[in-house]
Amino acid sequence: MMTLPVNLGIDIFCVGHASAVIITLGGSGLVCQDGGRSGNLSAFQVEALDKTGAGGAFHGAFASGLAAGKNRQELLSCSSAAGVLCGRAYGARPGYTDRRVSAAVF
Numbered sequence: 001m002m003t004l005p006v007n008l009g010i011d012i013f014c015v016g017h018a019s020a021v022i023i024t025l026g027g028s029g030l031v032c033q034d035g036g037r038s039g040n041l042s043a044f045q046v047e048a049l050d051k052t053g054a055g056g057a058f059h060g061a062f063a064s065g066l067a068a069g070k071n072r073q074e075l076l077s078c079s080s081a082a083g084v085l086c087g088r089a090y091g092a093r094p095g096y097t098d099r100r101v102s103a104a105v106f
Helices: 006-014 054-067 072-086 099-105
Strands: 020-024 030-034 037-041
Touching: 020 054, 030 072, 037 072, 054 072
Parallel strands: none
Antiparallel strands: 020 030, 030 037
């Protein structure tokens, strides 16, 4: 199977398919393209106990931030932080933060 560099994959996907793409890369952070702007965000350097649910936490925080009107940088940073916070406990649900913790972090 042929693999493509991540940024080239985003370019190919965005042509005629999506106006914005975010690819999470675990410990390597994320890459994104939105409206012709592209960028990356480094991962928070922490040792996770369990990565189960981190993607769900990322997506939930992303949707919440999008609905709240957060700008692109805030959106990506908060979503990444939510994924990291989820990894501080074993299993998906125990690692999800409540609103008080999220508000303090975000």
